[in-house]
Amino acid sequence: xxxxxxxxxxxxxxxxxxxxxxxxxxxxxxxxxxxxxxxxxxxxxxxxxxxxxxxxxxxxxxxxxxxxxxxxxxxxxxxxxxxxxxxxxxxxxxxxxxxxxxxxxxxxxxxxxxxxxxxxxxxxxxxxxxxxxxxxxxxxxxxxxxxxxxxxxxxxxxxxxxxxxxxxxxxxxxxxxxxxxxxxxxxxxxxxxxxxxxxxxxxxxxxxxxxxxxxxxxxxxxxxxxxxxxxxxxxxxxxxxxxxxxxxxxxxxxxxxxxxxxxxxxxxxxxxxxxxxxxxxxxxxxxxxxxxxxxxxxxxxxxxxxxxxxxxxxxxxxxxxxxxxxxxxxxxxxxxxxxxxxxxxxx
Numbered sequence: 001x002x003x004x005x006x007x008x009x010x011x012x013x014x015x016x017x018x019x020x021x022x023x024x025x026x027x028x029x030x031x032x033x034x035x036x037x038x039x040x041x042x043x044x045x046x047x048x049x050x051x052x053x054x055x056x057x058x059x060x061x062x063x064x065x066x067x068x069x070x071x072x073x074x075x076x077x078x079x080x081x082x083x084x085x086x087x088x089x090x091x092x093x094x095x096x097x098x099x100x101x102x103x104x105x106x107x108x109x110x111x112x113x114x115x116x117x118x119x120x121x122x123x124x125x126x127x128x129x130x131x132x133x134x135x136x137x138x139x140x141x142x143x144x145x146x147x148x149x150x151x152x153x154x155x156x157x158x159x160x161x162x163x164x165x166x167x168x169x170x171x172x173x174x175x176x177x178x179x180x181x182x183x184x185x186x187x188x189x190x191x192x193x194x195x196x197x198x199x200x201x202x203x204x205x206x207x208x209x210x211x212x213x214x215x216x217x218x219x220x221x222x223x224x225x226x227x228x229x230x231x232x233x234x235x236x237x238x239x240x241x242x243x244x245x246x247x248x249x250x251x252x253x254x255x256x257x258x259x260x261x262x263x264x265x266x267x268x269x270x271x272x273x274x275x276x277x278x279x280x281x282x283x284x285x286x287x288x289x290x291x292x293x294x295x296x297x298x299x300x301x302x303x304x305x306x307x308x309x310x311x312x313x314x315x316x317x318x319x320x321x322x323x324x325x326x327x328x329x330x331x332x333x334x335x336x337x338x339x340x341x342x343x344x345x346x347x
Contacts, residue, residue, distance in 0.1 A: 014051070014054070018069060022071055028064075058074055059078065073297070073322065080285040080330065089335050093121070093331070101340075104343070116240075117336055122329045124299075125320065126238070128314070130236070130313075131312075138155060140186055151169055153167060180218075205217070235314075244263070258294050271291065284301075285326075298321060302318050303315050304337035307344075313344065
């Protein structure tokens with residue numbers, strides 16, 4: 001029934017106008033308000049019939065018998081896929097976003113500015129997810145022995161981001177062994193991901209065990225992503241939490257507490273945003289995000305992957321109320337991902 005209701009161009013246009021008007025006002029949209037947009041072509045009776053058909057198809061609902069109609073999740077999904085996906089970024093937003101990126105002085109500053117831009121365009125959260133440790137590109141490694149036998153491993157990854165960890169390995173190392181291991185990694189594996197390094201080291205160990213066993217075993221032990229750990233809270237940058245607190249959709253205090261807890265935990269945000277990386281769409285839209293919290297049915301996620309030297313590094317996006325300006329948010333997410341990728345490749 002839903003497909004049948006949207007077969008006619010007129011019905012699709014009316015539904016798009018209802019979604020736009022509801023996003024702008026937050027008030028149920030009446031047939032009279034829609035008829036003003038079609039005064040010369042459609043009668044009020046025709047519009048009422050179309051709205052009734054859209055309601056029967058599950059695209060609109062009427063909160064009160066005397067009220068106008070409100071879009072459902074299916075209507076927002078239609079709007080994002082059919083209308084907003086064809087939108088273009090405004091000149092004002094393009095210039096503003098470009099100014100923010102041009103003013104960034106470091107990768108950390110760029111991440112913060114990108115999060116601010118995304119929060120602003122969505123009236124929700126701007127989220128930047130860094131790549132998991134195994135997919136980070138190694139630029140330089142350093143290692144130090146502590147007096148109690150623990151080892152400090154410092155990995156400088158692409159873009160100058162530092163990841164460090166204190167390990168207690170299963171055997172004692174000398175500082176000379178650590179220096180040799182770091183030198184081996186820096187000479188042979190700069191520009192490789194940790195996953196690729198591990199795969200190549202295992203191959204070397206299988207083919208030339210006598211030649212590589214000591215050095216390779218040390219490198220495998222000290223640069224194994226599973227041993228180094230991968231704390232999701234350290235990999236996600238979030239801006240705009242205060243805006244979510246003030247959103248009308250989250251007036252229920254129990255749902256709001258649950259949502260804020262999910263934001264604080266971070267790992268649920270990472271899981272949902274990274275799901276977009278494997279999708280074919282350049283910009284991924286999800287209406288209703290119940291994986292995050294019970295309040296997620298009132299949320300919309302718009303995300304896109306970003307790359308460095310043609311390798312996917314992570315994802316970024318917005319998480320906000322379903323009543324958000326999809327055209328602006330979707331075009332901004334796409335442009336921020338593009339600039340983020342271009343800037344990372346230059347660092």
